[in-house]
Amino acid sequence: MTATIELETIRDFSNGVFEAAGLTGQDAVIVTDVLIHADLRGHGSHGLTRIPIYADRIKAGVVKASPDIKFERPSPGVLVVDGDNGPGPVVSLRALEAGLEVARENGVCVATVGHSNHNGAGSFYVEKAVAAGCIAIAMTNAPPSMTVFGGRQSVIGTNPITFGTPIAGETPVLLDMATSVVARGKIVEAAKRGEAIPEGWALDADGKPTTSGMAAEKGVVLPLSGPKGSALAIMVEVLCGVLSGGRFAGDLGNLYSDFVTPQDIGHFMLLIDVSRTHVAGTHADRVRELVNALKECALADGFDAILMPGELEQARARKTRAAGITLPDNVIADLDAVAAGLGQRPLSGLIAEVVQ
Incomplete structure (x- = not known):
């Protein structure tokens, strides 16, 4: 029901x-x-x-309700944020707002955020950056729930990557993806409801492929496209965990089971203020030209349109907002x-x- x-x-x-x-x-x-x-x-x-x-x-109290978030500028284009174990969305939005100011001043901002918590969908922050006229890339690490290619132990997070760009018109170009085959949360929800999951999503606690949501929750989710997703997750860990000065991979606190250890999640943002670049007046139109050219691609059997990254989600959001x-x-x-x-x-x- x-x-x-x-x-x-x-x-x-x-x-x-x-x-x-x-x-x-x-x-x-x-x-x-x-x-x-x-x-x-x-x-x-x-x-x-x-x-x-x-x-x-x-x-x-394992997440601070009133964190003292601190900001440093070790160089003109670099912003270092200490989230003081605050709620991930609060820390990330304030980091984004500060990062946008740096990008407006400097043309570009590389922001590293340490000592944070789970911050939800990366598209929330990238949408705001795009609306402010920036090309944006955002990443976050996560507690270990995924194995690396060739392994069967939970040693790294699903470490999502989000990318977005300004474009003329309403069609979005906004990618928001985990580096795993599927977001870990979908397995958690399937386990709660006792539902099956598709083949290839996960291994059980013994390292065997499983289609049981409950068995998968006790095991590990698999990396996207094998070695490719595994490599991307590792690079996200470098930018979000290592570069932020926080903990990484197996040292991160578990969201659901550890109510003693702070998660110490790290985030990374790259913001490029298009208005401060050599393509200030043409970038959005040229992205539109690219999208138009891609949408003219001949369709494969079973498809009725070419969709851009984020276009399906945009349509869902319009429908859900109304209903x-x-x-x-x-x-x-x-x-x-x-x-x-x-x-x-x-x-x-x-x-x-x-x-x-």
Whole structure:
């Protein structure tokens, strides 16, 4: 069973939960916006289903509700951010805002962010950078849930990469991908519901291929395209873990099971202010020319259009924004439970009020 919920209802609920857990109203809105963004784009594994674990970690004090985020400029184009173990969305958005100022001043900004936490979908930050006129690349490392090519142990994270560019018109060019075959969160959600997963996603705890979501959750997710995804994950770890001065790979704290050790997640952003480059007046139009040329490609059997990176998610977001976010019963039950623990009204009760 599922329920479709109006955005304002779920927004008010989420903001209330995070404020009750200890965040300021402003920071609660940031975290809520990041999670709703993921659900709008159809990536529920990074959406509202994360409210309970985010709120529980803040309430337990393993994530600081009021971090003292610090910024340094060791050189003109380099920004170093210490997130002070704050909520990942809060740390990342403030790093982005500071990074955009550096890019406007300097033309380019390389930002490393250390001592942070899970920050949700990278597309949230890259969309904002693109809207500000920047080409942007963002990355984050993650606790080990993936093996490297040829291995069967969980030694590295799914380490996603996001890329976006300004373009004339509405067609996005915005890639947001894990370096694993699939986002770990999709396996977690399949395990919660006792569902099967496709072949090739994961190995079980004994290192054997599995189609069981529950067995996969106890095992490891596989890298995208074997050695290629493995190599990309390693390079993300260099930029997010090593360069940020934080922990990396197997030393990162687990989001779900470790309520003592801070996650110490690292992020990386590269921002290029197009207005400060030699293509200031032509870049967006030339990207449009590229997209138009690609969309004229002859179609293979079974396809009716050539889509750009992010175009499918953009269409989903328009539809979901109008219709509301659909959540399965198990997620609603989890949200009701975290609300009850914080003395907040259950989501199911708010849904019933809207229906009436």
